[in-house]
Amino acid sequence: MLKDAGMDRIMKKARELKIVIPAFNVAYLPMLKPIADALKENQSFGLVEVARPDVEKFGAISYRAVVEEYHKYAHPQYMRLHLDHVPVIDEDGNRVDWEALIRQGIDLGFDSVMIDGSRLPLEENIAVTKKVVEMAHAKKIPVEAELGAVLGHEKGPLPPYEELFSTGKGFTEPEEAKKFVSETGVDWLSVAIGNIHGAISGAAKDSTKIAARLNIDHLKKLRDETGIPLVLHGGSGIAREYVLEGIRNGISKINVGTEIRQAYERGLKEREGNIPYAQEKVFQKMNELICDYYGIKGSALKLDRAIVL
DSSP states (O other), X not given: OGGGSOHHHHHHHHHHHTOXXXXXXXXXXXXXXXXXXXXXXXXXXXXXXEEHHXXXXXXXXXXXXXXXXXXXXXXXXXXXXXXXXXXXXXXTSOBOOXXXXXXXHHHHTOSEEEEEOTTSOHHHHHHHHHHHHHHHHTTTOOEEEXXXXXXXXXXXXXXXXXXXXXXXXXXXXXXXXXXXHHHHOOSEEEXXXXXXXXXXXXXXXXXXXXXOOOOHHHHHHHHHHHOSOEEESSOTTOOHHHHHXXXXXXXXXXXXXXXXXXXXXXXXXXXXXXXXXXXXXXXXXXXXXIIXXXXXXXXHHHHXXXXXX
8 A cells, every 4th residue: 555655666656657746845844734734635645845945044943843743744645754955065055964964864764865966076976876875775765866957046146047948058968867877776866957946045035936847858868768757846836738748758756845935934924923824825825736736636546556565
């Protein structure tokens, strides 16, 4: 049954069935309850995730705090817990003690972890990712990595989006992706195909995200060269037709942060710090995403029928 299956098995089955697993960032601890409630109410499967910026720049407090909050509301039939974006070099250009953070995530019981060496040269990214794979696989925990440049978290303005898209700046190279997957043994790969992260600092963090799109032909090459579940970071705000076409062509996991974070923050502003009201705004946005945008209402039931332990 789904509730007893590991995340590696679940993600492979999702890829086979072309069912996307959305991963929802907990930027503030009270967001976790409406995320979990919406997944359960819609009988949909998703990941609850936390990244370093959620802790350091917003209100997730700590990885441990998120784990403790998660266990108050989680149901394994509908969700698992993912450690998102442990960077080797962060968005401010600083080196990070990534090994300690990954070890902490493993010790805290995260169901999957992500190492982000995308700001490193290829060979160094491979070496770091391979080490994380060895650490996590020893505990039967799948690993996500990133190759290419999913921009948006860095300081300062982005180059014009049309320039980024037309030139393919930062796009994941298929031959490099093939080599990377072969040499690291990584389970899932975050790719750059036109997607961008939402801003996490300055006035831009409150603005509507750029309406990004996806280069589906490029995605197909990455799918064929890697043969593993591919991940789309910066999932908020991409036109639905591109997202659905991406799911049909290899995207198995999509990260969602900006839309639900801004729903929570707007709720607090509208009702002067009323947390239950802000939670309801997150719940409403979750329902919209699950039912209308991704069309995955009932996905946990489909995965449950397909999983053979």
